[in-house]
Amino acid sequence: VTTTRIPVRGPSTYDVVVGHTAMDEVETLCQDAAAVMVVSDPAAAQYAGTVTDTLHQAGKRVVTWTLPSGEAAKSLDAVAALWDRLGETEVSRSDAVVAVGGGATTDLAGFVAATWLRGIRLVNVPTTLLGMVDAAVGGKTGINTAAGKNLVGAFHPPVGVLVDLDVLATLPEDQWVNGMAEVVKAGLIADPVILDVIDDDPPAARLPTGRHARELIERAIRVKADVVSRDLREAGPREALNYGHTLGHAIERVSQYGVPHGHAISVGMVFAAELGRRVNGLDDTTADRHAAVLDQIGLPTTYRGDVWPDLVAAMRVDKKSRGGRLRFVVLDALASPTILEAPADDDLAAAYATVTA
Numbered sequence: 096v097t098t099t100r101i102p103v104r105g106p107s108t109y110d111v112v113v114g115h116t117a118m119d120e121v122e123t124l125c126q127d128a129a130a131v132m133v134v135s136d137p138a139a140a141q142y143a144g145t146v147t148d149t150l151h152q153a154g155k156r157v158v159t160w161t162l163p164s165g166e167a168a169k170s171l172d173a174v175a176a177l178w179d180r181l182g183e184t185e186v187s188r189s190d191a192v193v194a195v196g197g198g199a200t201t202d203l204a205g206f207v208a209a210t211w212l213r214g215i216r217l218v219n220v221p222t223t224l225l226g227m228v229d230a231a232v233g234g235k236t237g238i239n240t241a242a243g244k245n246l247v248g249a250f251h252p253p254v255g256v257l258v259d260l261d262v263l264a265t266l267p268e269d270q271w272v273n274g275m276a277e278v279v280k281a282g283l284i285a286d287p288v289i290l291d292v293i294d295d296d297p298p299a300a301r302l303p304t305g306r307h308a309r310e311l312i313e314r315a316i317r318v319k320a321d322v323v324s325r326d327l328r329e330a331g332p333r334e335a336l337n338y339g340h341t342l343g344h345a346i347e348r349v350s351q352y353g354v355p356h357g358h359a360i361s362v363g364m365v366f367a368a369e370l371g372r373r374v375n376g377l378d379d380t381t382a383d384r385h386a387a388v389l390d391q392i393g394l395p396t397t398y399r400g401d402v403w404p405d406l407v408a409a410m411r412v413d414k415k416s417r418g419g420r421l422r423f424v425v426l427d428a429l430a431s432p433t434i435l436e437a438p439a440d441d442d443l444a445a446a447y448a449t450v451t452a
């Protein structure tokens with residue numbers, strides 16, 4: 096099979112390229128650059144090596160930089176170190192940054208590309224499922240600071256996203272399952288065929304080498320690309336991508352990030368389904384399908400009951416709540432998201448009671 100191109104429209108349209116040879120396109124995307132900075136996660140070293148070789152063969156001056164592994168990459172120290180490196184190696188306005196790694200790498204490298212010389216070209220080569228279907232697509236970049244996660248950042252869309260399916264060969268199963276929570280989210284808010292594909296072969300949906308992996312990835316990317324094409328800056332439709340995230344972010348914070356993102360939003364989506372059922376008349380079939388499909392993939396659907404007051408407090412200070420008023424994305428029907436603002440405390444508590452272990 097050849098590559099698939101999924102356009103993301105906006106001030107400057109770019110493609111997400113999916114396939115087994117997607118990485119080859121790095122050369123075309125960097126064709127006007129004399130120098131390219133390749134920024135990578137240590138776990139993605141072999142893929143960064145492939146990108147570097149391709150660029151060398153195309154006659155580019157390549158500067159490489161390896162980040163601390165995973166989330167630790169998203170620090171101001173890492174930003175400063177990269178700015179220094181870009182300065183020392185004289186990376187100029189017409190040059191490029193290529194990020195090779197998971198969401199932490201593309202967020203950090205994207206923020207550096209957004210700020211160096213007020214913005215240079217960025218190419219994302221995501222190497223995790225979450226990166227492919229979410230973090231690398233859509234133009235949001237950011238870092239963590241003492242004040243919290245992702246509070247500092249910039250909108251800086253890439254010139255292209257290269258989803259090379261070969262990188263899945265080394266991805267641990269738990270990282271795949273973590274990313275599957277966002278794939279299920281895309282199914283629930285916009286593309287129910289995703290849920291049918293999972294139901295067709297649940298054991299395969301748990302594996303990066305599963306027979307429907309490519310279809311799941313492409314469908315989830317299309318959902319994100321469509322939403323972002325309509326709303327880059329989160330003024331409207333993009334908020335639907337936050338399905339399951341209001342409670343999910345609170346679970347992450349209250350657990351001091353002990354609960355992985357995908358697990359947290361999995362519980363958050365089951366909670367949102369209960370809210371939708373109580374307040375927005377969501378049908379039982381769709382509401383019940385949430386926990387069923389997430390459970391099949393090995394994602395959790397319940398969390399501790401005793402921390403509910405802490406979760407409410409955390410939700411009130413979420414950067415997406417407005418003046419302390421809680422906002423949730425809920426469904427009125429399958430693939431029909433809407434905003435629920437300031438629901439009654441009783442409805443929240445009753446919905447949470449259904450997701451406690």
Ligand SMILES: NC(=O)c1ccc[n+]([C@@H]2O[C@H](COP(=O)([O-])OP(=O)(O)OC[C@H]3O[C@@H](n4cnc5c(N)ncnc54)[C@H](O)[C@@H]3O)[C@@H](O)[C@H]2O)c1
Pocket residue numbers: 136137138139164165166169196197198199200202222223224225226229230231232233234235236237245262263265266267270273
């Ligand atoms: N900008 C956005 O719109 C957006 C959206 C969602 C998430 N994010 C951010 O993305 C980050 C999470 O992304 P993530 O889940 O990809 O985490 P990550 O980048 O930390 O990667 C997860 C782990 O997988 C390893 N890894 C990466 N690729 C691998 C491969 N091919 N083989 C083996 N191991 C590999 C990494 O070393 C790391 O340990 C968070 O920082 C989150 O805030 C951003």
